[in-house]
Amino acid sequence: MPELPEVETIARGLAKRVTGDVIETVWLGEKSEPLKSPATEIVATLQGALIGAVRRMGKHIVFDLQRNEKSHRTKKLKTNNVQLSQWIVHLGMTGRLQVCEPEAEVLKHTHAIAKLASGRELRFVDPRRFGRLSVASAGNFDAGGFEPLEVELGKFTTLFRGRKGPIKSALLNQKLLRGVGNIYADESLFRAGIRPRRRAGTISREQLRRLFLSVREVLTEAIALGGSSISDYVDAEGEEGFFQLKHRVYGREGEPCLVCKTPIKRIVIGGRSSHYCPKCQK
């Protein structure tokens, strides 16, 4: 389940492999769920575009595209405008972007194939179809709230002010912070010593400071280890991440807390399983 560290890892891998390449043709599958923009628009935006950069925004992978606008040639001057747009991919739960040779077997649940000028193909595969593809003109894409690794402490603190809902839900709310998902929310709350059900607005300034630092710490460590490989996650090179080995509460229900040996509890908050240590987290 790609969250910020996994998406960052994937985006970096893709950037290495496809930056500077040109998308020649695009094939889109029958299923419409993965398409957030109209199919015709996606094809028109991608075909003939040069990939200028690949980067992450929240849990989205953004391809910065450049294409030469169909210039209306006037008598006096040829306008050769470069049109800037973006291809935005959200991997959902099970989405993958693979760069491969055209001969490679087309996996079941392949929803899009972009043929590149280098001869390779960039494919979007997503069995569960929670992933989404869209296009936007440059600068028009809104990825949501603040980047957790860029936001300042003061701003971070105000995000939770007056909120009656559980802090866990607030951390997952992409309109506040973008990129934190279930694993990293649980891990951050454990390190900050805050229970997931704590109402966000009741958390002290000092505790929020701890949470702020914990979120940064957890995400930074996870990126350094290539993310968490749960079920079948692999990055752009097909490599697994290793942060799952560092999980202190996520997926450890019933196992002893690594700090105090108390069994880790699992509860459901807003439909999400939430793991915490009843002794270490208040």
Place this chain on the structure above:
DNA sequence: ACTATTTCCTGGATGC
């Protein structure tokens, strides 16, 4: 203006 709940999807795990 919020927050809470439901819905979308398939494959793997579990139960009988």
Place this chain on the structure above:
DNA sequence: TGCATCCAGGAAATAG
């Protein structure tokens, strides 16, 4: 072994 059921969860839609 086979079949039904449940569960994972991000985000949008819907309900409160």
